[in-house]
Amino acid sequence: MGADRARLSPARSLPARGRHAAAPAPGPSRRGERPRARAATGVRAAARRAGPVIIESILTTLDGAGTPNFAPMGVEWGDQDIVIKPFLETTTFRNLRDTGAAVVNLTDDVMLFAQGAIATVQFPAVPATAVRGVVLEAVCSWREVEVRSLDATPPRARVVTAVVHRGFRREFLGFNRARHAVLEAAILATRTHLLPAEQIRDELARLQVIVDKTAGPREREAMALLSDYVRTVPAVRTAPARR
Ligand SMILES: Cc1cc2nc3c(=O)[nH]c(=O)nc-3n(C[C@H](O)[C@H](O)[C@H](O)COP(=O)(O)O)c2cc1C
Structure with a gap:
């Protein structure tokens, strides 16, 4: 975790970042206050737009x-x-x-x-x-x-x-990037009839990098299974649309 984020208490709003953080301090308000307020408004708006998890x-x-x-x-x-x-x-x-x-x-x-x-x-x-x-x-x-x-x-x-x-039954361990990558690959495997073969190949290659860096044997095996499947399945299937 970066030093800035480590200093934040959970209740504090997020600091202005990127473009807003670099903007000059406007009017009589304290330096950086308005950009921070704008960023907070953006964060709240994004939260309102969010659908169910x-x-x-x-x-x-x-x-x-x-x-x-x-x-x-x-x-x-x-x-x-x-x-x-x-x-x-x-x-x-x-x-x-x-x-x-x-x-x-x-x-x-x-x-x-x-x-x-x-x-x-x-x-x-x-x-x-x-x-x-x-x-x-x-x-x-x-x-x-x-x-x-x-x-x-x-x-x-x-x-x-x-x-x-x-x-x-048992503990669900913390985030593992390879597991998330395999989930994404599994969803791609259900969309081979919808997406261009090249897009699927590119996305799988990107996900494979994450698996190579962070997977255990089970995730590697799962990714290999999906890659083999995608390689062999016809690009356009007649199956009905799925998620
Ligand atoms: C991570 C993930 C999430 C999925 N979510 C859905 C979903 O919400 N609705 C759906 O119809 N299919 C979803 N699918 C695709 C189904 O799992 C797939 O169509 C499956 O063959 C349906 O099985 P069934 O016919 O035995 O019910 C999802 C697949 C994956 C890998």
């Missing part, structure tokens, strides 16, 4: 026969409510519609995101506590949710769910 999960659902489905899904996070936005062609959407329940699994194992992005997968799991569903064995913590409302307007449903149970 999206947390990347492995969402588990069951079909009518009780077969589990595992899919990476970014969900709109709330303490009491979680909004899931599956495309209508996904198994996740059908299961939510048909059974009204899911488990939002939070895990630091990005291999599950990589595998789930490129194939239909089954992972080790145990029964959930409060809903008909399953909890990943590789989970750090989880939320069991029940559907409260479902808007199936194409192309992407909006499913509002209520949290009915929370569970914790």
Whole structure:
């Protein structure tokens, strides 16, 4: 952390930076006050524009026969409510519609995101506590949710769910750049039919640098899996649009 940022107490507003920091002190006010006020206004405006926080999960659902489905899904996070936005062609959407329940699994194992992005997968799991569903064995913590409302307007449903149970299994360690890079690569892998091949190649190359610098074996393996997949999948697929 830079020295300037280390000196800030948590309650203080951010200092003016860049262009604003270099501006001359205007009028009778103390040197730098107005640019700082302008910067604070900008920060507040940016905060007002922000949408809900999206947390990347492995969402588990069951079909009518009780077969589990595992899919990476970014969900709109709330303490009491979680909004899931599956495309209508996904198994996740059908299961939510048909059974009204899911488990939002939070895990630091990005291999599950990589595998789930490129194939239909089954992972080790145990029964959930409060809903008909399953909890990943590789989970750090989880939320069991029940559907409260479902808007199936194409192309992407909006499913509002209520949290009915929370569970914790193990610590979620701090940020790791390689894990985030693999998440981005997994999302790219679901968009090979939408994006130009060159753009995907360039973005993967940029993400690979981060993986090379900061990954452990699991992240390296996950990135290699995604890179191989992207290299071999036809550039334009006929699959329907996904996230
Ligand atoms: C990190 C990540 C987040 C994703 N979020 C969504 C999402 O919010 N909605 C969605 O429909 N697909 C999302 N996808 C793509 C789905 O995981 C993918 O389409 C998957 O095949 C759907 O599986 P299912 O048909 O078994 O439900 C995401 C993929 C990744 C890698």
